[in-house]
Amino acid sequence: MSNSEPYLVPTADVIFEEEIKKSRFITYLAHTPNIEAAKQFVQQIKERHHDARHNCWAFVAGRPTDSMKWGFSDDGEPSGTAGKPILAQLTGSGVGEITAVVTRYYGGIRLGTGGLVKAYGGGVQQALTRLETKQKVITSELQLSCEYNQVSLVESLLSEYNGTQLHADYGNQVTMQIELDSRIVDEFCAKLTNRSGGRIVAASAS
Template identity: 35%
Template sequence: MLKNYRTVYQGGEGEIVEKKSRFIATVIPAAEEEEALAFIEAMNKKYWNATHNCFAYVIGERNEIQRCSDDGEPSGTAGKPMLDVLLGEELHNTAVVVTRYFGGTLLGTGGLVRAYSSAVKAGLASSVIITKKQGIKLEITTEYTGLGKIQYILAEKGMTVLDTLYTDKVEMTVLVPARELEGLKAAIMEGTNGRVRMEEGETCYYAEIEGKNRVLED
């Protein structure tokens, strides 16, 4: 499990025009190759009358799967430049299709490379890109007398409380960045004079979305 990696949280669409040729880039998140292939098939059906539907995708935390296609464009002028943009942005689990409607003027090798690269960048600019970070769900159980101090420490360190259960005791589930776990536990133990119980829960990924830390599915 990587400590953090960049990916697309919400896909988008961008378009550029180069010498009357339209280049439409559609971007989606894709955690599995099957998702990417189904997406490519759907784009081929949606833009069935296009001159080309070129694609690129990277799958896996370490980009174990990398595929691209020129779809009839001169070799190396579409798919590879598209893939290079995804890799250059250090994105994972991302797929993009660039649809071209030929405008009547040949762009040449360099022109095609620039156009397809620019189209992907336009598609990414309209997408929501996040950095997924490794976290731990820390289960904290305390008496009510220690709650205030714990809440102060959590707020001071900017921790996200995922859930709180109030019974004869207080049980809290806190999202903690993996690298800050030991420091937080030590601070809580010191702040409560050890009158607290903490258990490390599941490891998860989270990201800051719309100003809040949210737990994400792997």
Template identity: 40%
Template sequence: MSTHTVLSTAVESTTEEKNSEFITFLHPVTSREEAMAWVDVYRKQYPDAAHVCWAYVIGNTRQPQTQAFSDDGEPSGTAGKPMLHVLTERDVGNSLAVVVRYFGGVKLGAGGLVRAYSAAVSQAVNAAVLVAVTPKVECIVSVDFAREAKVRHLVSQFQGEILAVDYAAQVSLQIRLEEAQLDAFSVQVVNETAGTAIVKLSPLNPP
């Protein structure tokens, strides 16, 4: 998994289409529960709105942990899905988009709705601050005492972080480093320790 971007702070924006008002809220979220809690907030805040449509994507937009959307009474596929599409296309991970629509009396038709909801979220994303996230993994290196210093040196070379060290029959170092570096790091550890070190993924890592 490569570096991806996530939403940093909440954003609010408003667009208008044929007298219908679309109020868009973007929120950083890390779980479905958090996303649904925000949706409830806006349902209560705008009880007289015609529709409160939403879409969220958790994690890396290219390989999301979870994602979902709702048209909230708009014709199927005209609101939530286009909203999710914008979040995915623009690489806005860990985000919830909520669009509150006040009907202006003029029907937009299916194509018009898709454009309106897409434009509403696009405008909010234009104002959003995204931050880059590099996936990290944890591994455990077991090595004899004489070679501990070599492993520590490699950890610093790979800009990793030693989380814990356990001294038993051997030294076990729990290390966190960028996922993309893991293979190269493992090869170097084995080479530098003449094949005596064992590198294994920490059981805490997600599958």
């Protein structure tokens, strides 16, 4: 999947709760667009459940396939029994910009490593079935300059490609900043150059 391809993100938080052998497991899912937001959400749940034995978590804080933005923690549970199973469910869902925190109130009965993996992974799996998502379209910002009599040409092409004019400066020439679906930038730029006889060239605004 290229970096211009859309991906799914959550549209609302989810809470799923269950009891397993007297231990209470509460799974929280939230939309977290970056690592900082993910860590803030984890901290928020830890503060809400400061009296819980464990607040285990994992996040995919960007594109689902971008492992540089993954993170997880067992928060005191045996290594590999909580954070990794939670992360496995998130990465398997194909949803990006998502954080899961699973709070456990210990009930006095040990679950064993297999039981813990099943409890933490299963809670997230159940919560994901309740998750509502939307497609996040990746956009690019471009800048171009044109003559006043070429503005209608640019606006017509923007409309054709469902682009947005973000800003315009009217000086000796008109300088515009526009936004487009990243997947069609090359096609848009080629058509703009062709229709203007090579007089208008759009370039990345970054």
